[in-house]
Amino acid sequence: MSDLERISEIVIRLAREKILPRFKNLAEGDISAKSPGDLVTIADIETEQALSEELLAMFPAAVVAGEEVIAAKPDLLQGVITAEQGFLIDPVDGTNNFVKGDQKFALMLTELRKGEAVAAWIYLPVSDEITMAEKGAGAFIDGKRIKLAARKFDPEKMIAAAHINRFPEKLKLMARENIKKFSRNRPAFCAGYDYIALTKGLKDFSIYYRTLPWDHLPGSLIFSEAGGYVRSLLDGETYTIHDKNKGLLSAVSKDQWYSIREMVFPGCFQDK
Incomplete structure (x- = not known):
């Protein structure tokens, strides 16, 4: 063993x-x-x-x-x-x-x-x-x-796990309105539970503002190893234990990641 x-x-x-x-x-x-x-x-x-x-x-x-x-x-x-x-x-x-x-x-x-x-x-x-x-x-x-199966980008059928309440007020109000473009928002208020739902294909993406390492290191590694795409909202960089208050978005592919970020936070973030 x-x-x-x-x-x-x-x-x-x-x-x-x-x-x-x-x-x-x-x-x-x-x-x-x-x-x-x-x-x-x-x-x-x-x-x-x-x-x-x-x-x-x-x-x-x-x-x-x-x-x-x-x-x-x-x-x-x-x-x-x-x-x-x-x-x-x-x-x-x-x-x-x-x-x-x-x-x-x-x-x-x-x-x-x-x-x-x-x-x-x-x-x-x-x-x-x-x-x-x-x-x-x-x-x-x-x-x-x-291994994640390829899925068509179809917001009307996509289920989010978007944890919005901790975002700064302007971003929070924007996200609350724009998340309505997707089928449903069903955050579990448990990062581990949501990362497994993402990995199993039961949810399509997750969004967080606070990124405490014990909450997000396990799930981000697991989801990435299953083929998912996990990056900082702020700059599109790989999430690490050193990150703080940069936000985090996880999606099934790079293309979907960028589409979701722009739909939820249009014009707000720019990669390095």
């Missing part, structure tokens, strides 16, 4: 042990807020700690950190970025959904080498689907290679 397969097994096991037993079963004291509207639960904390311990047992020289510990100690992210081998954990992506009893949440993990994402995992605990990718080697759902 490869290291990637062993990590997949660990991710699945810990989600079953630490996350699923608390789904729709959280006590009042199991939930707190890092900031207004930004919830954290005992499942987030325990999963992050347990996965960190398992990864360090496998790779003692690695630097491992997750969203929750970084929230308390932001400088830890730099250690992951500069490490020869680093791991970045999002223990429960979509925590607000998890708290509400909505199944759209995920456990996500990214392996980095000197700041470059080289492998990623997204596990959807309720549907029991593990998706992983290795840079240059493709993307796999439950061990089966997945």
Whole structure:
């Protein structure tokens, strides 16, 4: 068994042990807020700690950190970025959904080498689907290679996952109006869930303004390895762990990416 397969097994096991037993079963004291509207639960904390311990047992020289510990100690992210081998954990992506009893949440993990994402995992605990990718080697759902099928650009039939509310006011108002040119906008409010929907062809594109690395490194690598096109809205550059407030658009092809950007934000962005 490869290291990637062993990590997949660990991710699945810990989600079953630490996350699923608390789904729709959280006590009042199991939930707190890092900031207004930004919830954290005992499942987030325990999963992050347990996965960190398992990864360090496998790779003692690695630097491992997750969203929750970084929230308390932001400088830890730099250690992951500069490490020869680093791991970045999002223990429960979509925590607000998890708290509400909505199944759209995920456990996500990214392996980095000197700041470059080289492998990623997204596990959807309720549907029991593990998706992983290795840079240059493709993307796999439950061990089966997945490749995006070519699709005609037809806005009237396209489903978006456009997360609009965090954009600056002018762009937000523009996007709210222009997204109506597409069939539907169905953001999951869980990046991991939406990236898997994109990879499976259930949605056609996603748009984000805030691009926290634990939210977007796993899905952007997986979707790219499946044949998708992921770039910064601001300048059309490849998304990296260093990007902040540049926005992010993912689409099935380069041509569709540019068409969608111009439809939603006409004349607003220019590539380098």
